[in-house]
Amino acid sequence: MGDTDADYSDVLIIGAGISGIGAAYRIRERNPKSSFTILERRQRIGGTWDLFRYPGIRSDSDIFTLSFPYEPWTRRENVADGADIREYLTTTARKHGIDEHIRFNTHVESAEWDSGTDTWTVRAQEDGVEKLYRGRFLFFGTGYYNYDDPYTPEFPGIERFGGNVVHPQFWPEDLDHSGKRVVVIGSGATSISLIPALAKTAAHVTMLQRSPTYMMSMARIDPMVDAIRKLLPRKVSHSVVRFRNALFHVLSYFMFRKAPRFGRWLVRNRTIAALPKGYDVDTHFKPRYDPWDQRMCLILDHDLFNQIGEGRAEIVTDHVDHFDETGIVLTSGRRLDADVVVTATGLQLQALGGIKIVVDGRDVDPTDRFVYKEYLLEDVPNMAWCIGYTNASWTLRADMTARAVAKLLAYMDSHGYTHAYPHLGDTPVEEKPTFDLDAGYIKRAPHALPRSGSKRPWHVRHNYVLDIVDHRFDRIEESMVFGRAADQVTAPPRAESRTA
Template identity: 45%
Template sequence: MTEVTGTTRIVNEGSAAAESVDVLIVGAGISGIGMAVHLRDKCPGKSFAIVERRDEIGGTWNLFQYPGIRSDSDMHTLGFNFEPWTEQKAIADGPSIIKYLHRIKAKHDLEKHIRFGHKVLSASWSSEEARWTVTAEKADGSQVTMHANFVYMGAGYYDYDHPYDAQIEGLQNFRGEVVHPQFWPKDLDYAGKKVVIIGSGATAVTIVPVVAEKASHVTMLQRTPTWYAARPAKDALANFLRKIMPEKWAYAIIRKKNVWMQDITFRTSRDNPEKVIRKLEKPLKKELGDKYVKEDYTPPYGPWEQRLCLVPDSDMFKAIAAGRADLKTGHIDTVTESGIRLKSGETLDADIIVTATGLKLAVAGKVAFEVDGKPVHWPDHYYYKGCMFSDIPNLAIVFGYLNASWTLKADIVSEFTCRVLNHMDATATRIANPVLDTELEQEQLFDFSSGYIQRSIDELPRNSTAMPWKLNQDYLFDKKILRNDPVDDGVLRFYGPNSQQGAEAGEPALEAAE
């Protein structure tokens, strides 16, 4: 028996009532909120729900609470294509990003669609019923079942429960406080204390200048240097344009300009790295003066072989130049009761050690997927157009760019998913499956040497050498493919339920039983 209530259906299965929707969105962060807005705009007849494990929207921006948390991309590209960023700062802090997402949630009336405190455990696809059965755990430990014709994964790309454990020798000996940024204590008092931050990525670079304002001294300890890109936190051109034209126009112009600049910088980094290196080094030398030591700021790899680390307003360099912080390059011998001893013999005294040593990747939010009773093993599947997977029906996922803003990918994946859903309606089909029926030449999934990528590469889906079986790091190319190429490309096949092979697109589809 099915009861229609608002935009969802309640399916009574025995004594249990399971919510049933056309589209189930997993995650209420940037990816999930964006999909919900695109869905309402482009597929207004579709019912949907968003399941979110936390009690608030925001995803990464809600989880991370370390000092100074901010975007490492400009908000004209980290913002959505449908909602202008209107703040003065283009490099925004976490609370400003959360405020932006709340504004969108209210504007598009999304609150009623969000199921907070729902951690998705498993998702099981039935070709016979043409739907997913999703099991989620609530905060009280109870479990709920939901049904959806289509699942959209917006759960991010890393493990929310467990950060990367760098296995730092002797860390258990330390008598002070040890903090990982992923679980920063709200009551941590670092005023007047000596703080050592292990790591040199975006998180460490964000924490250093903020903590240095109150701590007696901050040391950033790096094993290898990182390439830094210093730029103003405010975009002067964007703020000027907003004064002389409508915000939407100004936002669109700056967004296009920044996308173009990101693309040019990335390509130049690969083709002419020395040119990019000279440009990156210039503001460092200016701000650091005689504290600039080339060996500490010259990585053993080229720019954009790992992600560039953004330093807005050169704030970290200014803290180092003022003597409130310093940077050390070296390998840890062991952690002692009172600090860190390096293999060089140098010791770093510390009251607090921050292990900003990186994240741990997780595919599809660690949800246990299965298709027709067979567990999904991700390395057995290829990416399809960077947002679906071979032989897994009615599932889309967002994996943002490593060389550009996450939201650029989230927007075009949402748009493509809506195109797929509308095509299914137009052809009276219920299943969209990227069918792989030939052997493919494999290619490395990511041409990046970042540790968090290399540590997890064997757990990730496969990549081929050409579209459609490929995850790209090229937004401009992907945008053309996902927005303009035919949905019915002969690879993504559209079926009706209750069929081993399914009906070809356009043939009458069998109705799935409720």
């Protein structure tokens, strides 16, 4: 690989968050002679951890599995704040020289593949001016949701409300909630971390939910983790703790799914113990679904329970009827007076960051293609996409994806191939949901992501243990087409979209 063009890189990586930084590290680790450039639309490293800046923003999984296996987390926290995660990513990128390859304020709009030269041309807006980048391979570290347009349902009369209405995805830095009455609409991970932070200075915080969510508390600092880190060297202890935490999540998820009645009892029992005596747990903390039908929310050091016990926060299970000038009127007839309303109502799914994909002059709809081994798209050459787990830390799969891409690049280079793509052909594949959750953001847009088949290698599986085995014994040639730009023996990939 190589090119004399100043704007050419062997690999173009879109996004400078966990996925993009991790991909850059793994690709260079295995392919030290390959060049790479990261295109980041924001002004800083961090991705999600730079975008979300609301009070209390933190990880909803332990930081040891969220951090990279090759870069130990050095702070004591088992669950980390968003600002500390962003600083960790920035430090990691600087330490390994990855930050020197990032082009900030670069908003990618389209990517066009040319089979005549086997290269991608990426069109971006860079500080308002169109900029072209060319590369042999394209890696999408863009996540799976819309950065510009979160989900906000229609609330009748909201235009009449005289206070502040904010969405956590666009939290105003100058918003002062001190001494004010705050209503947070929603009961997902954002609300669970936001409410305790707001309650510290607000007059009162109400979480308004339509139905309960499963919540479990985790300690910010884990004594067992502290003990392991004192006994073992830093890198060794990081690996041990990372493996231990990953194993714990896998086993607990398996237990909840295989024994849902026991899981319901366990969560309810622990919730009763954490809340004031006589609290109406079954109204506000008893979901209608089984554990892990939707992602389970993480409470930190019982903070939400504590704020409820102290009377600084409350949960109201009801529906919005309408807004008026001073608050919200519920369908039950109760009203909630508010100075600030936070619409923590969720996200919207989006494939490949909304970037337009063109192969040999024809538009490709990524939602019309099957996913191959959880990181390549059917008949789309030299392109990978990182998508994390729904039931475990994002980085666990992101690192596997980055290593798989690095391995593919090394294989192509050693054989002189300039393009590679997975090909399904006429093999019938039964489709299943890409995400195995019954969450609102998935039900609202069930076909917003590329397709998942029901069997390997054409499926997206949310099982870390089985994925480890698959990646360890992966056959790189399976259902793959390899070729060279000047090689006319290999047919070009199908570019037209297939209708459902």
